Amino acid sequence: MSRYNIAVIPGDGVGIEVIEEGLATLEAVAKAHGGLSFEFTRFPWGCRYYLEKGKMMDEDGLKILRDFDAIYLGAVGFPGVPDHISLWGLLLPIRQEFEQYVNLRPIKLFPGVTGPLRSGNIDMICVRENTEGEYAGVGGRMFNGTPQELALQTAVFTRRGMERVMRFAFDYARKNGRQKVTSITKSNACNYSMVFWDEVFAAVSRDYPDIRADQLLVDAAAALFVTRPERFDVVVASNLFGDILTDLGAALQGGIGLAPSANLNPERKYPSMFEPVHGSAPDIAGKGVANPVGAIWSAQMMLEHLGEVEAAGVLMKAIADVLAGGEVRTPDMGGKSTTTQVGEAIRQKILI
Numbered sequence: 001m002s003r004y005n006i007a008v009i010p011g012d013g014v015g016i017e018v019i020e021e022g023l024a025t026l027e028a029v030a031k032a033h034g035g036l037s038f039e040f041t042r043f044p045w046g047c048r049y050y051l052e053k054g055k056m057m058d059e060d061g062l063k064i065l066r067d068f069d070a071i072y073l074g075a076v077g078f079p080g081v082p083d084h085i086s087l088w089g090l091l092l093p094i095r096q097e098f099e100q101y102v103n104l105r106p107i108k109l110f111p112g113v114t115g116p117l118r119s120g121n122i123d124m125i126c127v128r129e130n131t132e133g134e135y136a137g138v139g140g141r142m143f144n145g146t147p148q149e150l151a152l153q154t155a156v157f158t159r160r161g162m163e164r165v166m167r168f169a170f171d172y173a174r175k176n177g178r179q180k181v182t183s184i185t186k187s188n189a190c191n192y193s194m195v196f197w198d199e200v201f202a203a204v205s206r207d208y209p210d211i212r213a214d215q216l217l218v219d220a221a222a223a224l225f226v227t228r229p230e231r232f233d234v235v236v237a238s239n240l241f242g243d244i245l246t247d248l249g250a251a252l253q254g255g256i257g258l259a260p261s262a263n264l265n266p267e268r269k270y271p272s273m274f275e276p277v278h279g280s281a282p283d284i285a286g287k288g289v290a291n292p293v294g295a296i297w298s299a300q301m302m303l304e305h306l307g308e309v310e311a312a313g314v315l316m317k318a319i320a321d322v323l324a325g326g327e328v329r330t331p332d333m334g335g336k337s338t339t340t341q342v343g344e345a346i347r348q349k350i351l352i
């Protein structure tokens with residue numbers, strides 16, 4: 001019997017609604033598969049917590065999270081709390097503290113889902129660097145309120161940080177029968193950091209002669225995501241470029257509500273964190289219409305990471321079947337179903 005202790009941080013807005021569907025779905029998977037069970041511990045951290053207590057999470061929050069097998073997070077951010085406070089008070093410290101240096105984001109257009117493009121062949125996996133780069137949190141502001149006022153936001157690229165995420169991308173390609181890794185930079189303009197990235201990518205790629213190493217500038221990559229998405233297989237990019245391109249990718253796969261992510265500590269020294277790509281969506285929060293597929297697919301990635309490959313396969317098939325059926329979908333996908341109806345439809349597929 002495998003029992004997993006999962007820290008659950010529903011967070012804000014629609015995060016609360018979609019995480020409930022993810023948890024109910026994990027319970028359904030456990031019920032369908034003898035030998036698997038979960039203990040969920042919920043934490044009330046997020047923007048409401050901040051407005052009450054002046055902090056996004058408890059001071060010893062990172063210490064508490066360390067002992068869990070995985071973290072399942074909904075969304076952070078809500079009106080009344082500046083977004084940089086909510087990200088730096090909860091999400092980004094977890095990624096950094098637990099060396100979740102890979103943010104794995106699959107982009108796949110499922111049969112039955114209509115994306116905005118004519119191309120039906122979209123199946124790529126983005127490996128976003130997740131602990132440094134443009135999100136290192138290094139910088140400062142000076143001369144506030146004066147005509148000389150300035151801000152510095154320093155991107156940090158270390159050889160170790162780049163090498164490990166690039167190796168993950170190539171290893172992932174090898175293990176999953178993928179042919180090509182595309183590295184995304186802006187090394188014509190960012191003449192220190194991104195030239196360094198290119199050098200490290202060239203060195204790492206030499207250790208993987210069986211995988212094609214490919215390079216693009218981020219502006220060209222954005223255009224090609226739209227005009228020729230089928231040319232992408234595995235993509236590796238810095239924190240900021242990876243974030244932006246995967247939101248574009250989410251749109252191509254039928255909407256951001258569908259998009260999952262895994263913040264991985266590949267060495268498994270620390271817990272990894274699983275969260276839908278979307279944010280808290282205050283405009284639809286509390287209406288029961290948020291798309292739960294991104295959160296449920298993120299739970300599927302959690303199962304895979306925990307080594308529950310068979311259960312993960314069953315859940316992936318249930319998600320694909322509901323999407324292919326085309327009947328049960330939330331309004332963002334042109335349907336009339338509620339969040340719970342979509343979750344329930346996926347659970348029905350697991351339990352039959």
Ligand code: GGG
Nearest residue numbers: 074075076275276277278279
């Ligand atoms: N699902 C988590 C969430 O609320 N994401 C919103 C966001 O802005 N994330 C930034 C990031 O992924 O770096």
